[in-house]
Amino acid sequence: MDKTVKAEGRSIDSASPREAQSAAKSARLARAKPPAAIRLGIAKTYKLYINGKFPRTESGRYFTVADAKGNIAANMCRASRKDFREAVLAARAAFSGWAGASAYLRGQILYRVAEMLEARAEQFVAELKLMGVDKRAASREVTATIDCLVYYAGWTDKYQQVFSAVNPVASSHFNFSILEPVGVVSVLAGRENALLGFVEAIAPVIAGGNTAIALASEQNPLCAVSLAEVLHSSDVPAGVINILSGYRKELAEQFASHMDVNAIIANGDDASEIKMIQEQAANNIKRVIIRKKPVAPDPYQIIDVQETKTTWHPIGG
Amino acid sequence: MIAPKPDQAPRVDQVGVDERVARFRARSIKKASKVEALNLVLSQIDLTTLEGQDTPGKVRQLCQKAMRLHDSLPDIPHVAAVCVYPMMVAEAKKALGASGIKVASVATSFPSGMAPSDVKLEEIKLAVGLGADEIDMVISRGKFLEGKYQEVFDEIVACKEACGEAHLKVILETGELGALDRVRHASLLAMQAGADFIKTSTGKIQPAATMPVTLVMLQAIRDYYYDTGRMVGMKPAGGISKAKLAIHYLVMLRETLGEAWMSPEWFRFGASSLANDVLMQLQKQRTGIYQSEDYFSKD
Numbered sequence: 001m002d003k004t005v006k007a008e009g010r011s012i013d014s015a016s017p018r019e020a021q022s023a024a025k026s027a028r029l030a031r032a033k034p035p036a037a038i039r040l041g042i043a044k045t046y047k048l049y050i051n052g053k054f055p056r057t058e059s060g061r062y063f064t065v066a067d068a069k070g071n072i073a074a075n076m077c078r079a080s081r082k083d084f085r086e087a088v089l090a091a092r093a094a095f096s097g098w099a100g101a102s103a104y105l106r107g108q109i110l111y112r113v114a115e116m117l118e119a120r121a122e123q124f125v126a127e128l129k130l131m132g133v134d135k136r137a138a139s140r141e142v143t144a145t146i147d148c149l150v151y152y153a154g155w156t157d158k159y160q161q162v163f164s165a166v167n168p169v170a171s172s173h174f175n176f177s178i179l180e181p182v183g184v185v186s187v188l189a190g191r192e193n194a195l196l197g198f199v200e201a202i203a204p205v206i207a208g209g210n211t212a213i214a215l216a217s218e219q220n221p222l223c224a225v226s227l228a229e230v231l232h233s234s235d236v237p238a239g240v241i242n243i244l245s246g247y248r249k250e251l252a253e254q255f256a257s258h259m260d261v262n263a264i265i266a267n268g269d270d271a272s273e274i275k276m277i278q279e280q281a282a283n284n285i286k287r288v289i290i291r292k293k294p295v296a297p298d299p300y301q302i303i304d305v306q307e308t309k310t311t312w313h314p315i316g317g
Numbered sequence: 318m319i320a321p322k323p324d325q326a327p328r329v330d331q332v333g334v335d336e337r338v339a340r341f342r343a344r345s346i347k348k349a350s351k352v353e354a355l356n357l358v359l360s361q362i363d364l365t366t367l368e369g370q371d372t373p374g375k376v377r378q379l380c381q382k383a384m385r386l387h388d389s390l391p392d393i394p395h396v397a398a399v400c401v402y403p404m405m406v407a408e409a410k411k412a413l414g415a416s417g418i419k420v421a422s423v424a425t426s427f428p429s430g431m432a433p434s435d436v437k438l439e440e441i442k443l444a445v446g447l448g449a450d451e452i453d454m455v456i457s458r459g460k461f462l463e464g465k466y467q468e469v470f471d472e473i474v475a476c477k478e479a480c481g482e483a484h485l486k487v488i489l490e491t492g493e494l495g496a497l498d499r500v501r502h503a504s505l506l507a508m509q510a511g512a513d514f515i516k517t518s519t520g521k522i523q524p525a526a527t528m529p530v531t532l533v534m535l536q537a538i539r540d541y542y543y544d545t546g547r548m549v550g551m552k553p554a555g556g557i558s559k560a561k562l563a564i565h566y567l568v569m570l571r572e573t574l575g576e577a578w579m580s581p582e583w584f585r586f587g588a589s590s591l592a593n594d595v596l597m598q599l600q601k602q603r604t605g606i607y608q609s610e611d612y613f614s615k616d
Contacts, residue, residue, distance in 0.1 A: 081607075088607065254607070257606045257607070258606065258609075259606060259607060259608045259609035259612060260607065260608070260609035260610070284609065284611075284612070
């Protein structure tokens with residue numbers, strides 16, 4: 001205030017028109033009411049999820065996702081094959097720990113993911129709505145996703161009993177078959193149901209002790225990428241689930257060809273892509289699971305990514 | 318001869334060294350240059366097994382690997398040498414035959430060096446007698462840290478004499494020396510005492526080889542070469558298990574000592590698992606597909 005007064009005082013004596021003008025301006029400013037504070041929204045930067053961290057793509061590239069109205073919803077990381085390579089390294093490193101964790105612990109952690117998702121349900125409903133899902137359908141989808149997680153959490157310590165077997169053999173052996181996770185699994189999520197479809201694809205994989213690298217749907221990646229935040233706060237060990245976003249055309253071949261990936265799950269019905277996946281997967285005889293349409297949760301999807309180990313144990317004489 | 322005093326070696330600027338190393342790590346080596354570098358790395362590896370659990374069978378297996386690194390990759394070089402304990406020298410020599418791969422033996426009460434001098438010299442003579450082409454000795458770090466430089470110096474001189482025709486590599490065990498100034502001093506001391514190679518570490522102490530330590534030693538070699546005209550080799554050992562890191566070392570070598578040192582004759586990697594990673598990268602370059610350890614031999 002003092003300053004303004006001084007400036008006004010000087011302007012009276014001053015002969016210079018410019019000085020008079022600026023003095024008048026500061027006097028006006030002094031009288032004007034300060035504008036109401038405008039707060040800029042803090043928009044989330046959607047990033048990748050690799051080895052329990054949220055890096056940007058090493059390539060520095062991005063692509064734009066439009067919401068239902070055609071406005072820009074977000075700039076997503078356009079992951080490169082090197083990001084995928086890093087994710088495979090992380091998944092491989094996490095595998096022995098996760099596969100060796102007790103079934104009970106894996107179940108607890110999956111259940112914890114469900115709990116965390118429940119607490120953040122609103123955020124996911126909002127993201128689904130942004131992408132054009134109506135409100136009721138959106139909250140149905142989030143609920144179904146939570147239920148799906150709880151469903152597979154329950155199966156973690158049961159599929160082994162149900163699907164293992166003691167086999168009758170014609171020699172003096174005790175012969176039994178048990179299930180073991182195949183290893184590192186790459187997952188191409190489908191276009192349908194951005195959140196539910198994604199969780200339905202990865203939950204049976206990790207329920208069975210595998211580790212996963214999943215590519216979010218290219219058209220609808222928001223929920224999948226946000227899911228990483230849920231996983232991050234749920235005691236899922238780093239590297240067990242890695243989530244990438246990017247162009248499926250660019251990455252599918254890497255997902256199918258990497259020699260250190262033991263199985264690939266591809267959701268989608270593009271015939272030429274399926275052919276390519278089968279050819280590339282043949283390099284290391286990866287297990288290929290093609291799901292042309294969304295499949296409701298069932299324990300057979302856990303078994304899809306399990307190897308059967310059969311042991312012949314001599315008995316008697 | 319008189320051992321060099323600490324103040325005869327230049328002081329090392331640690332910050333400068335770290336910054337220089339960061340530069341080397343930022344070099345981008347791609348495509349054909351990368352393949353060439355990877356092949357060079359393979360040819361410079363001292364394939365090493367120095368475990369209490371070593372058996373003649375394991376040494377034979379390692380020698381087999383040294384000669385035939387990966388059959389589905391044609392035109393790759395074999396490694397430079399196989400590095401074993403003195404007790405395994407005869408076995409390695411027999412297994413390697415006329416392949417041209419050298420047998421290196423650690424000696425002088427590896428890894429601690431805590432034995433009387435005459436015992437150390439006997440060990441060297443034994444290893445050389447069994448056919449070792451190269452001897453990797455450890456310096457007495459205790460004496461060095463105590464300031465008994467002359468004793469350390471005389472011991473190296475005696476070891477060099479005991480080696481006869483065999484090449485002598487002197488392990489400074491930089492992880493136990495503490496400061497880069499001491500690394501620089503020990504390098505100078507070892508070279509003046511007649512070392513053919515200076516080597517960072519035994520691999521039994523952490524930290525083993527690091528890029529800053531290796532840079533200081535390379536600079537010592539360079540300055541020694543300017544002073545005397547004698548070329549001394551360098552061998553970082555321990556902790557280099559990735560091809561990418563090995564290429565960073567080659568960049569550092571090229572930019573510190575130049576083209577003349579870029580061969581197995583003057584630079585070696587002491588490593589056991591590096592070879593497999595290099596093979597995986599070569600296979601990746603050939604096929605365009607990322608590789609898995611599952612398809613490369615374990616040892």
